[in-house]
Amino acid sequence: SAVISQKPSRDICQRGTSLTIQCQVDSQVTMMFWYRQQPGQSLTLIATANQGSEATYESGFVIDKFPISRPNLTFSTLTVSNMSPEDSSIYLCSVVRQDYGYTFGSGTRLTVV
Amino acid sequence: AQSVTQLGSHVSVSEGALVLLRCNYSSSVPPYLFWYVQYPNQGLQLLLKYTSAATLVKGINGFEAEFKKSETSFHLTKPSAHMSDAAEYFCAVSPGGYQKVTFGTGTKLQVIP
Numbered sequence: 662s663a664v665i666s667q668k669p670s671r672d673i674c675q676r677g678t679s680l681t682i683q684c685q686v687d688s689q690v691t692m693m694f695w696y697r698q699q700p701g702q703s704l705t706l707i708a709t710a711n712q713g714s715e716a717t718y719e720s721g722f723v724i725d726k727f728p729i730s731r732p733n734l735t736f737s738t739l740t741v742s743n744m745s746p747e748d749s750s751i752y753l754c755s756v757v758r759q760d761y762g763y764t765f766g767s768g769t770r771l772t773v774v
Numbered sequence: 775a776q777s778v779t780q781l782g783s784h785v786s787v788s789e790g791a792l793v794l795l796r797c798n799y800s801s802s803v804p805p806y807l808f809w810y811v812q813y814p815n816q817g818l819q820l821l822l823k824y825t826s827a828a829t830l831v832k833g834i835n836g837f838e839a840e841f842k843k844s845e846t847s848f849h850l851t852k853p854s855a856h857m858s859d860a861a862e863y864f865c866a867v868s869p870g871g872y873q874k875v876t877f878g879t880g881t882k883l884q885v886i887p
Contacts, residue, residue, distance in 0.1 A: 694874055704864070709874060762823050763820070768818075
């Protein structure tokens with residue numbers, strides 16, 4: 662399956678600051694997805710990122726809070742802006758390939774204090 | 775729109791007993807269905823997937839699932855539970871075609887010695 666490297670693996674951040682999470686894939690993929698998993702919850706899709714176009718955000722998520730970049734077919738970043746304790750979650754990137762299906766990164770565990 | 779419903783947020787089985795985790799789906803198009811496992815403090819790992827081929831799907835670690843269109847179900851089973859199976863299991867659905875995956879709320883499996 663596709664190998665996804667996600668950085669950082671965890672971080673503790675002060676409220677009001679921003680954190681940028683990086684997702685690197687070992688092969689070119691058309692679509693990348695960013696998910697959030699709040700404590701004790703399931704995964705919720707934040708946005709879908711295609712290379713060369715604006716990300717598509719799900720209901721309840723906005724670009725000002727979660728700006729996403731997708732500069733090429735193997736890389737994407739998600740920024741969590743102006744953080745509050747409610748943003749404490751695991752953030753995961755995911756890719757899909759026809760042969761491998763959906764693969765997830767190991768996640769970024771964010772704690773906002 | 776697509777969704778999955780996982781019946782039972784917590785399931786306990788004795789070591790060596792049958793594991794049955796229930797998942798029902800709703801989809802307006804032929805679905806792609808998945809089971810993922812998440813061990814404590816780890817990312818998501820794909821157990822198995824159904825992509826409109828054989829209705830009985832075998833996955834890793836001795837798990838399998840059967841797609842039943844008439845019952846709109848995709849239950850996960852394992853004949854004999856091991857202590858190492860203790861984890862959270864997520865059922866998920868996608869319309870395929872590189873589109874997003876929608877997750878169920880998860881089932882935590884406890885294996886009792």
